[in-house]
Amino acid sequence: MRIAEVYLRQKSKKIDRPFDYRIPDRLVGQVKKGMRVVVPFGKGNKRHEAFVLALKGDSDFGESVKEILEIIDLQPVLSEAQIKLCQFIQRYYGCLFYEALVLFTAPVKSIVTAEGIKAYQESIRYYRLLKDEAVRGSVQKRIMALLRESDISREALVAAAGNTASIRNLEKKRLIESYDEALALSRNMSVPTWEPTESDLYDCLLATNKGKVPLYIRCPKGETRHAFYRRMIEETLQTKEGQLLLIVAENNYITYYRKAFTDLFGTLVSFYHGGLSQKERYRNYQEIAQGHVRVVIGTRSAFFLPFRHLDHILLDEANDPSYAVPHMPKYDIVTLASRWQEDNPHTNVVLLEEVQGIRSVKNIEEKRWQEIPSPENLSQSKIHVVDMMQEMRRGNLDFMSKALRKKLEKNLETGQRTVFLLNATGYANYVFCKECGYVEKCPDCEVSFKYDKANALMYCGYCDQTKEFTGTCPNCHQRKGYGPIGLGIDRLMEILKKRYPEHEVLTLDARDTQNSKAYRLAMEKIQSDWQILIGSSTLLRFFNYPDHIATVGVLLADIELNRGHYTASEQAYRFFNLLRTLTPDVEDVWVQTHQPEHYVLKGLEKPQSYYQEEIAFRKLLRYPPYGNLIQMMIFGKQPKVLLKDAGKLYEWLKEEGLECYRSPNVMRIRGRDQFKTTLMVKTEKLENFHKAMKTIVDKRETYGFTSKVSIDVNPLYG
DNA sequence: CTAACAGCAACC
């Protein structure tokens, strides 16, 4: 075993493959799979960081193999199972191996110096008591008291002391000393004991004859799930070293569980998300790798933490769009978790959904997932589908149907609350001239401008182009007839405030979830005393709704139904159903539409018919999960070059025998001086696409091809 | 004749 197969930490497709290096005598026995090493690479023997993926006796490259220069890590930073998953990600999502590696090793650093890469591993300084003597200073007393209880990190100690001089002085007096957490660890490892919490779901899980496949539970959010998670955590902590990962859709759920679980389980549970600082990430990484943290509640990035004995992966709300990552590599957590379980049958993967997704239906049908009967049913709130065409024929031209208006006014009288869903931000969707028919459009994206009344601006929903609203048509120069058309949240707010001046009207849209501060403010806003709440799809990202929400009204269901993505109807179906369970109080949901015959709306009353139609539609057009759809985005600085490159790629894919479609449109990218266009490939076997791409990269004249390409394999949400 | 430079292939 004198040869190591390594992958370089680099971003070029051309050398995205393993390279052989000899292990020098002095490092024999030390180099292990999953470790990082420094190797000389290329004509100039430049020092490169590389990951050891395999060890073997000899190499096909004979005398030309070079020697590993040094080791970066003392312990592997990637497990065998993680290496396997990296290879899967590279293959399945068509990304660089490096991109997959980064997912798993983001918290692990290396230092780049003038000579190349320097071997380096960050570690956390901890302090411990050496001699327990009385000290005089109050700060020093506090430090001693803290250390008497347990060892503590330098960061925490500095925070408690308020200065670093006191710590230094105590260190000088040899009363305390610091040590490297990577080498020595001390933490309270005793596991508290509980009376196990009751959870019907847990009992169902136990009763199920677990096969070696992911388990699926259809179960509403809220108490039932909470109790189930709690029981699962308790059971995990009773084992010797088992670990549990609970993945939730977003940070706010973490906040919720932190409040609920910290007191119960203390430091055995940690909370992880992408917003942590590098230091915090690193600490979590170490503590989990060393088995000190047994339970992690985190967002999708927590999936890549270095668990040692991962017994359970629980995926909360498995069809939540946030599990599909929008940037390269465009992986999705459900796919990765299922794959993980295939390679690691000892890990128990449990997927939960409130409204069943099409992918789940198929996987259960084909016995790739096993369904566990859920003890609870969905909300019983009533659904009314309102035909707005009929409403119009009857002379009601208002955006609100007579029946919904009646219900709203009844709610206002009886002190009940009403929520409206309107998935259109801003004041109006279009600016239009009735005299000459002119529509204001974004010059780069060819979509109509939206209107922001407060700032007298027109803006593009895709890029960041804006245009001043003058009130005069730039085409026919008339003021009459030129103005905003369509209903946006801001306009609806204005209208409802005018109609019901003595009632409190609130809005909730994407601006309220932009950052944690906005989020916190929005949560307070929701708790305040309001009668009418108007929200975009952002509504479902909150869960602290007050009591007495009697009615939810979807003002324009057509927006959700006609999004043009193949999952639009599935998302709409899920969305409308989730509105029924916004709170347990909801009595009725009103869905206003211009197409009452749409199978999604019919399906709200008869779920079976919805699933039948949806599956038939996917099968007919060979959309996922009944076929593979690859969406490719091509980026570039100049629209002309971009279109030329897209054309080339399109031809190449066609010549490889693939069913390929291209968009003639070029769009500007928000916040950047770049443009994009799209290609789409449909194929029965994903392998055919990967083969074609490999042939293109290897054989074609790709030198003139300067545009960047991102690949989205079976995009779930768009 | 050289210097400059793009085009290209290999990197273990």
Next chain:
DNA sequence: GTTGCTGTTAGG
């Protein structure tokens, strides 16, 4: 990505 080799060409 980085390096160095190759063929081409402008300039003297």
